[in-house]
Amino acid sequence: MPGPTPDGPTREAVRARLDRVTDPELDRSIVELEYVDDIEIDAGSVTVHLTLPTAWCSPAFAWMMAVDARTEVEELPAVERARIYLREHMHEIEINRGVNAGRSFAEAFPDAEDTVDAVRAELDRKARTARQYDAVEALLEAGLDPETIVSLRPQDLERTDGDDQLSIYLADRAVAVSAPAEPIERYLEKARETGLADADADPLFLTPEGEPIDPEAFELVHRRGRLAQVNMSSQGGICDGLRESRERRLEASD
Amino acid sequence: MYDHNGEEIFVIDGHVHLWDATEGNITHEGGEEFIQCFYDYHTTFTPEDRQWSIEEYRKYGPDRMVEDLFENAAADMAIFQPTYLTDFYGDGFNTTEQNAELATEYPERFVLNGTFDPRDGEEGLEYLEELHDTYDIQGVKLYTAEWRGESKGWRLDDEDAFEFLEKCEELGIENIHAHKGPTIRPLNRDAFDVGDVDDAASSFPDLNFVVEHVGLPRLDDFCWIAAQEPNVYGGLAVAAPFAQNRPAKFSEILSELLWWLGEDRVLFGSDYAIWNPDWLVEAVLEAELTQEDRMEYGVEWDLETKRKVMGENAAELYDIDIDEKKRQFREDEISERFGLEDHYASDAPAAADD
Structure with missing residues (x-):
């Protein structure tokens, strides 16, 4: 017993x-x-x-x-x-x-x-790319330019407890800019799960392939983030639709 | 032709089937699962009052198909895309030979495509040649997730597949339609990965690779490949019916496609009989991009773009002269049967709504 x-x-x-x-x-x-x-x-x-x-x-x-x-x-x-x-x-x-x-x-x-790990890694890569889009949008909104954004490192971010904003330190910590914490932390969580942006001095943002971003490629990489979002939400639309019709069918057969 | 605010739009439905999923033709449980899965997609994205029963869906026959496509001039022409699945269906699910029944009766209205499967080896090469000799095919539809004995699929960038693509080049079969779309039970989803299109497209720059279903659920991988390979096109089947019950999503998908591929490389297809052009064409043509998407992507779903996507792009790939077709349709058998002579005769198309 x-x-x-x-x-x-x-x-x-x-x-x-x-x-x-x-x-x-x-x-x-x-x-x-x-x-x-x-x-x-x-x-x-x-x-x-x-x-x-x-x-x-x-x-x-x-x-x-x-x-x-x-x-x-x-x-x-x-x-x-x-x-x-x-x-x-x-x-x-x-x-x-x-x-x-x-x-x-x-x-x-x-x-x-395929191993489940390989499938997971591929989907994590897409999720990271999609989340990066929101994080970068938040930083653009906060007034950062693309060149600055691609040069950021985790050590440039600072979160004050109980605050929903992050401080981003620029120009050798001479200037601080404030941005919403949520999209950036959501991105970092996925990046770290996949072993990226892990050390303080690593690049914060990466291409979908996991490489540092060339400032000239910023716009294209950002577009790919948006595309990853549209792909996921489109598949979400298919799943939602299939679930709804499945529920209707199950109800009808009850 | 679709009358869009007084402007004619010539519609080539780039993706249609004439299938047989009756119980008598099913030889493997996969065949039943497959048609049931198709049916789920049908009911999910079809307005309730336009849904078919599963019985009519299993086999609708050539007469009904001609009515659905042409009676109201929803489509002016259509391209048959075969899906053999001979491990599941005794006579095949939707073969070139089955499609030929209609295509040869109305050759002015249908484009008939063939297929190949590199796992068939030498015999497969001979079959491809035979299809070309018999039907003068200009395109093939490929189903990389098809089961064949122990094999659960193949890749377009396999050495064997390259041998078949070389044969296509040699025979002048220029249009390679690859199904890269949602998983259809019981097929393995990974066999619909779009990665193999990349290598094939860059190795065969003279062939056109039309990725059917725009790679969904891998739209991102597909667009990224298409952005780099000028001979890669996107077929809208599966994305199109979003226009009907997910309009904001449709706007986003279309905006992405127009941004990454441009208006010359996107082709409409209904996937008939999964969806029916008799309501789908209207849903797609009346769809609008949201203001946000137009601003963000800088693309338009305007008359010129619609004409290209709904017909001109396919006409370009298959050497179809649209003006010549319009003249021909003033007196072809289909127009006579449905009383569409005036529709094709006048400058302003007759009201074609049901």
Whole structure:
């Protein structure tokens, strides 16, 4: 018999952890996208049910979301064990068993040609490129010129606690410019996840390929960021549409 | 022709099929999954009152197809893009031979494309030659994610594929349409990666590579390749129906395409029967770019651009003389059948709405 279980987490705490999980193709939270159907809490044991927009949503993407959801929820001190169940997915058995047993994607899908890491790296690259667009827009808005923007390094940024603005120090720290923190930090989070803009003296912004930006190529790189956003939101439009028609069909058959 | 505020727009639907997904033709569960997936795309992006039942969707036949395309002059011409899928469907899903039934009956109205699959080797090269000899094809539609036995796909930049592209060059088959679009269950999504178009396009500068579905969900990769390869074009099938229920998104996608590729390298296609030109043409032509997008991208969806995207660009690729076609259509069989002689005779087109 297991010993007495501690009090479980609150539903809000679980949702907050799940909110950190993104649909890797859309770079949007699975909570915001309404993929989370149901959260069951039984003391330290949490069960999350997810439904994706289509039954044939890429197994690699579905796998990433399920694994990330499990990892995030298990980060909560009050959670001993999180189980994730996908519903209505063509590979739900393999994914649910694999993720909840802690297997690797390759073990669950021996036929898969690409590793889930390679797929994740590619989607992270696109998410970083798209987030960079918003960060750079914020800096342009704050009055910085392209040449200055491409020369920035993480060490030039400073955040004061409790403030929603960042200070950007220019000209050997002689001048400070203020810009909204949110888009820049959101960008940095993704850049660092992929091992970029990590050291204080690294370039802050990069081309989609991960190279420093030549000032002459600034406009083109910025356009590519916008393009990455349009691509993601277009795919989001397809996913939304498919989910809506799927829901209509499921309702009609009830 | 579409009457756009009194101006004629000649419409070449660059992407149509005549398929057979009846249960009797399905030989592998993949065939059923495939048509059901198509049907989901159909219902998701079709106005509710224009949706078909799954039964009519499985096989609609040549008569209905001619009516849908031409009865109201929604389209003036159409280009058949075959999709064989012979591992899923006994007689194939939508083969050149199946398409030829209509295309040879109305050769003035249809362009018939062939296909090749490098996994067929020597036999495949002979088949390509045979298609060229029989139908004088000027283009091929390629489906890199098609299953063939153990193989789940192939790449355009494979050595074997290059041999087929060389054959196309030799035969004068200049237009290479590659399906690079949304994953269709049960096919593997990675086989629709657009990266292989890059190498093929730069290795064969005399061929035109039309990336169907503009690479969605890889619009970014596609536009970046197209910006560097002048012989890469974008086919609007799948993006087009956004005009109907996601107009702001359509505006953004179109603005990106016009910015990266310019107005000469984007081609309209309905993907019939996934979507039907009898409502889609109007939805696309009446769509507007948002004020923000026009400012940001500096592009216009104006009459001149519409004429190019809806017909002139395809006419250029397939050596179609639009003025000659208009004269021909004053008295061809289709115009007689649907009473469209006047439509093509006068300067101002007759009202063609249903």
